[in-house]
Amino acid sequence: MVAGGDAPGDLLPPAAPSCTHHSCRNNPACSAPYDRDCTPPGPGCGMPPGYDPAASPTGPTGRAGRVLLHSCCAPCSGAMIEEMAEKGLTVTVFFYNPNIHPRREYDIRKEENKRYAAARGIPFVDCDYDAQSWFRRMKGLELDPERGARCTACFDMRMEVTAAYAAEHGFGVFTTTNATSRWKDVQQVNGAGVRAAARYADLGLVFWLYNWQTDAMTLRKYEVSAEQRFYKQEYCGCSFSLRDSNLWRKKEGIPPVRIGGEAAGLGTRYFEDPQTDAAEESQEVVDQFFADAAEQFGDERLRKQFEGRKKDAASVALNNW
Ligand code: SF4
Numbered sequence: 001m002v003a004g005g006d007a008p009g010d011l012l013p014p015a016a017p018s019c020t021h022h023s024c025r026n027n028p029a030c031s032a033p034y035d036r037d038c039t040p041p042g043p044g045c046g047m048p049p050g051y052d053p054a055a056s057p058t059g060p061t062g063r064a065g066r067v068l069l070h071s072c073c074a075p076c077s078g079a080m081i082e083e084m085a086e087k088g089l090t091v092t093v094f095f096y097n098p099n100i101h102p103r104r105e106y107d108i109r110k111e112e113n114k115r116y117a118a119a120r121g122i123p124f125v126d127c128d129y130d131a132q133s134w135f136r137r138m139k140g141l142e143l144d145p146e147r148g149a150r151c152t153a154c155f156d157m158r159m160e161v162t163a164a165y166a167a168e169h170g171f172g173v174f175t176t177t178n179a180t181s182r183w184k185d186v187q188q189v190n191g192a193g194v195r196a197a198a199r200y201a202d203l204g205l206v207f208w209l210y211n212w213q214t215d216a217m218t219l220r221k222y223e224v225s226a227e228q229r230f231y232k233q234e235y236c237g238c239s240f241s242l243r244d245s246n247l248w249r250k251k252e253g254i255p256p257v258r259i260g261g262e263a264a265g266l267g268t269r270y271f272e273d274p275q276t277d278a279a280e281e282s283q284e285v286v287d288q289f290f291a292d293a294a295e296q297f298g299d300e301r302l303r304k305q306f307e308g309r310k311k312d313a314a315s316v317a318l319n320n321w
Contacts, residue, residue, distance in 0.1 A: 047087065048173040048208045063172030066090045067208070070162040072097055073233060074112035075271060076177035078224030079217055081120060092171070093117045096127035096161045098134035099154050101239040105259045112231050119228075127161065138238075145293060146241055147185045154238065155192035159207075163196035166205055173208045180212035180221060182286045183236065215278075222278045225271035232271050234264060248293055 050064035067084055071077040071093045084091045095113055100106040106129060117124040137157055141150035155178065166174040174197070178189045193207035211217075225232075234257040235245040246256045249265070258265040271277055279285070 048089065049206050050172065051089070063170060063204070066092075066171045066173070068092050068094050068162060068166040068169075068171040068174040070094045070096065070158060070174065070176040070178075071113055072177050072237065073109045074116045074228065075221065075225040075230045075232070076180050077113060078116060078228065078230070079221040080177055080180055080212060081116070081122060082220070082224060083217075085120065085122070092123045092125060094125045094127070094162055094165060096158055097237065098128070098130035099158070100237040101131070101242065102259060103129070105233070105237070108231055108260055109233065116228060116230075125165065133157075142240055146236060146244060147188065147290065150240065151185070152188055152192065155189055156195065159192040159196035160199070163200055163205060163207075167200040167203050172204065173206050175208040175210065179210070180217065182213055182218070182281050182283060186213065218281060219274060219278050222271060222274035225277065226274050229270045229272070232264060232267065232269060234258070234266065244293065248289070251292075
């Protein structure tokens with residue numbers, strides 16, 4: 001089921017918030033946190049579809065206010081969790097990311113996320129590290145570029161499991177922290193969420209389409225990350241993105257990605273400076289990265305080189321691209 005967009009099939013969040021008397025970070029004109037006394041709440045107040053805080057002033061009492069938040073990592077979840085909590089929503093963090101490779105990186109990202117959820121008193125659902133299934137599903141897509149068909153399959157897999165859990169456990173709405181990252185194609189992310197929700201349309205389950213990528217939201221994301229001193233990851237997550245990030249780095253003369261430890265391959269190991277960190281994810285930087293990365297695909301020499309050493313779940317402890 002599609003919810004939050006302007007028309008069925010529209011995978012973008014609502015364009016411009018219409019609430020002008022007050023708003024949350026979804027409204028670029030307003031940097032104040034959401035105010036629960038803001039009445040009547042407009043679409044600009046960014047509530048999940050079907051949830052009306054005016055009708056439930058003491059907090060969500062029904063399924064519409066119970067949000068299952070699929071989370072890929074602590075930094076991407078920080079500002080989203082905060083905003084949902086400020087809106088009085090009931091949030092549960094759902095960690096299902098069998099894509100993350102190697103295992104050491106997976107454990108670091110998960111533990112950070114757990115720590116933050118615990119600090120905020122938010123339930124955390126820790127799913128299996130289902131790497132075998134992930135590699136099986138990605139078969140044939142190993143050489144696709146980031147934002148290509150492999151990423152669609154990766155989002156689909158994670159959203160399908162999230163939706164199934166949401167449906168089984170009485171959540172009315174779910175969304176994902178992947179929607180907050182400018183490194184991701186938001187249409188691709190939303191498409192996976194909408195497709196997964198459609199499987200449970202009879203239960204009224206909806207994927208929450210919302211603009212989590214405003215400048216204010218991005219800055220807040222990095223403020224929370226610096227406050228919490230989160231581990232700063234250096235690639236999207238899977239072994240293929242690790243390979244491609246390192247290829248790009250090599251070309252640029254940058255040291256390779258480092259997994260764990262106190263020093264990063266590039267920049268600081270932990271989030272420290274929100275302005276600098278936000279600038280690293282500016283639209284210009286992201287666009288340039290993908291333009292550069294596009295050049296290395298279609299390189300027959302590299303294709304042949306990597307064809308012979310496709311990864312599988314048996315090597316999840318290794319980082320041997
Ligand atoms: S690059 Fe990121 S989104 Fe794409 S398949 Fe790898 S982990 Fe998934």
